[in-house]
Amino acid sequence: MMTNTGNKDTRSGFGAGLYELGSLNPAVVALCADLTGSVKMEKFAETYPQRFFQCGIAEANMMGVAAGMALSGLIPFVGTFAEFATGRVYDQVRQSICYSQANVKIAASHAGITLGEDGATHQTMEDLALARVLPNMTVINPCDYNQTRLATLAAASWDGPLYLRFGRPSVPNFTPVDGPFKIGEAWMIHPGEDVTILATGHMVWEALEAVKILAEKGIRAELINIHTLKPLDEKAIIDSARKTGAVVTAEEHLLAGGLGELVAGLLSRHFPVPMRMVAMNDGFGQSGTPRELMDHYGLNAASIVNKVCELR
Numbered sequence: 001m002m003t004n005t006g007n008k009d010t011r012s013g014f015g016a017g018l019y020e021l022g023s024l025n026p027a028v029v030a031l032c033a034d035l036t037g038s039v040k041m042e043k044f045a046e047t048y049p050q051r052f053f054q055c056g057i058a059e060a061n062m063m064g065v066a067a068g069m070a071l072s073g074l075i076p077f078v079g080t081f082a083e084f085a086t087g088r089v090y091d092q093v094r095q096s097i098c099y100s101q102a103n104v105k106i107a108a109s110h111a112g113i114t115l116g117e118d119g120a121t122h123q124t125m126e127d128l129a130l131a132r133v134l135p136n137m138t139v140i141n142p143c144d145y146n147q148t149r150l151a152t153l154a155a156a157s158w159d160g161p162l163y164l165r166f167g168r169p170s171v172p173n174f175t176p177v178d179g180p181f182k183i184g185e186a187w188m189i190h191p192g193e194d195v196t197i198l199a200t201g202h203m204v205w206e207a208l209e210a211v212k213i214l215a216e217k218g219i220r221a222e223l224i225n226i227h228t229l230k231p232l233d234e235k236a237i238i239d240s241a242r243k244t245g246a247v248v249t250a251e252e253h254l255l256a257g258g259l260g261e262l263v264a265g266l267l268s269r270h271f272p273v274p275m276r277m278v279a280m281n282d283g284f285g286q287s288g289t290p291r292e293l294m295d296h297y298g299l300n301a302a303s304i305v306n307k308v309c310e311l312r
Contacts, residue, residue, distance in 0.1 A: 004172035008145035015040025017152025039079035039109040067096035070103040082111035083124040112252040114290035123285035129257025131163040138162040139230040143204035150181040186233035192222030196240040203250040210304035255279040276307035
């Protein structure tokens with residue numbers, strides 16, 4: 001079982017990956033909407049000033065500029081908060097990036113309820129739904145610092161529009177520094193026989209904690225990290241559902257349009273099994289610490305355990 005090697009924020013994993021890309025690929029450029037420090041782009045900006053573009057608080061314009069850069073052969077990473085990277089610029093992302101299949105990487109920081117004290121206006125809980133329904137868009141939601149760094153490196157070699165989600169708070173860093181990570185391939189973290197737990201983002205650690213609790217109850221849970229929501233690793237999910245006969249999903253996102261509904265749609269077409277979902281019900285967040293909010297909305301290990309027990 002994996003252990004926490006120390007808490008780190010996933011946005012710093014993105015910053016580390018972007019900085020590495022600066023020396024690995026001269027085609028990589030970075031654009032930011034007045035949030036250089038918040039999205040951890042400052043080291044790239046200081047080291048490669050000719051490849052960094054401060055667009056100011058003009059996110060829609062930034063997306064158009066990035067699309068033009070991509071169509072000229074560059075690989076732009078655009079950084080802003082997840083709320084602004086989806087809701088504020090949806091038309092530009094749809095028309096200029098996805099419709100054109102422009103090779104733009106949207107680095108969406110401060111996502112989810114764990115943004116915490118900034119409150120409901122900034123706590124986007126619908127961004128994965130908005131991103132994944134766009135044609136040609138790849139959607140990645142890594143679980144910790146190490147995986148976010150690897151996802152950033154992989155994004156530069158992936159052709160086409162890509163949405164990379166990460167967050168502000170320090171969270172357990174528990175995955176190996178060298179992977180495994182491959183876009184579109186789910187990662188089996190813990191094999192089991194009795195129930196499948198499919199988790200994404202910050203909820204992967206909560207799911208790991210749930211696996212330990214369930215083991216004490218004699219329930220052998222299989223845990224799979226769904227870091228890529230699109231393209232979804234359908235085979236891994238169906239194979240696990242066939243083995244265990246029951247599925248629980250866990251995500252820091254609204255129930256509507258998230259991982260749970262995505263998996264439910266897949267299994268309803270190929271192998272229906274009893275299923276439960278841990279996600280936030282319809283509504284907005286509120287101000288509080290990340291831990292307070294995760295517990296308040298039932299986005300924790302205890303809720304995963306309860307959902308598993310409902311299926312027993």
